[in-house]
Amino acid sequence: MEDISNTHIVKRWWRFRTQSSLWANFLQNKYCKRAHCVTKVAISSDSHTWKSLVKIRAKIEPHIVWKIRSGNSSFWWDNWTGKGALAKIFPGIGRSAKLPVNFFFDNNSWNFAKLLNFLPMQAAQSIAQITIDEQNGTDFPIWQLSDDGCYTNKSAWHSIRASAPSSPFLNSLWHKRIPFKISFLNWRIFKRKVPFDDIIGKFGTDRRSMCVCCRVPTYETIQHFFVESEIAHQTWSFFGNPLGIRHTDQPIPAIFKKWMDCKYTNNVQKLILQVTPLIICWELWKQRCSCKYGNQRKINIGKILYHGIWTIKSAASKLFPPIRDMARWTEICYTIEKLRPITKWWQVLWEMPPFGTMKMNTDGSYITEKGTAGIGGILRDCRGDLIMAFSITVQRQ
Known part of the structure; x- marks a missing residue:
């Protein structure tokens, strides 16, 4: 401001x-x-x-x-x-x-x-x-x-403006294939701007809320809820195991880095590796808010997995439309891993004009910032030999 x-x-x-x-x-x-x-x-x-x-x-x-x-x-x-x-x-x-x-x-x-x-x-x-x-x-x-x-x-x-140094890792949170609200939540998580007791405690309030993500409730922190809790382990393992990513209790940035540094074989797999951690945190957060501020009594792991798969499919559907018809997560992972891009190419050749005629090829370019343009052309005979060539700079009127 x-x-x-x-x-x-x-x-x-x-x-x-x-x-x-x-x-x-x-x-x-x-x-x-x-x-x-x-x-x-x-x-x-x-x-x-x-x-x-x-x-x-x-x-x-x-x-x-x-x-x-x-x-x-x-x-x-x-x-x-x-x-x-x-x-x-x-x-x-x-x-x-x-x-x-x-x-x-x-x-x-x-x-x-x-x-x-x-x-x-x-x-x-x-x-x-x-x-x-x-x-x-x-x-x-x-x-x-x-x-x-x-x-x-x-x-x-x-x-x-006093801009901070650009961070490639934080830039990866803002993905054009997913809604802004998902990227914004993950940015808040990385900046520790979400209302967990260990974060609010720095303002002098001594609160020790119990989590809603474990069968035996424990002290709720941002690390516990998104990484170490029972629900977090089930969610990360469900999405990560078919992709060969094993979930461990590491700091949140380290988990994201592990996902985004995985090797991929095509652009669809790269997209899924980038957006899946963002979507997992979003779905976990939605369930926590439903329990904390709504009428839901406990976190529903089924909703997390179902809505997570649906959001991932929506993000990847423009690159790979058949993903919409795949219901199982293992099927999606297997299909995109075997997916290989089809290379299309065509040969462009200059064709000689009919005998006794000539052919002129022309081209031009325009520089918007300077308001200048250039045109040029080359004239060849029916054997392809050069007859003449020209180039002219054109100024905007």
């Missing part, structure tokens, strides 16, 4: 910097009448809106680049070179906020002598190479984080 809120603050800063509006003019006259908005420091008496803009400013300002036209941008504080504000690159030099870029113009070129009065030789030479566009319009901003230079909330959100 904080990242989403900061994204909207970024959007407000972009509009404040780039658009002329009543709101932007009000803030400019109230807080930045004597100083550039990039240099202004927030104080306690400032409004909450302005303080939030100043707080996010340092992260966003480097991504706003000003394209020079009339040169009305600030020479020292606006990022018009693409390398950042010159005042921060050369901190020991005078940094007046009122000095515009066009002070260094000489018609449609740079006044190199003036640049040398303010900047070192290397910096002045670098600036002198910047092209000055037509001076009949004001400088306009470019949002560097998008391909077309226009601001988007998506690009802003990605620039400020």
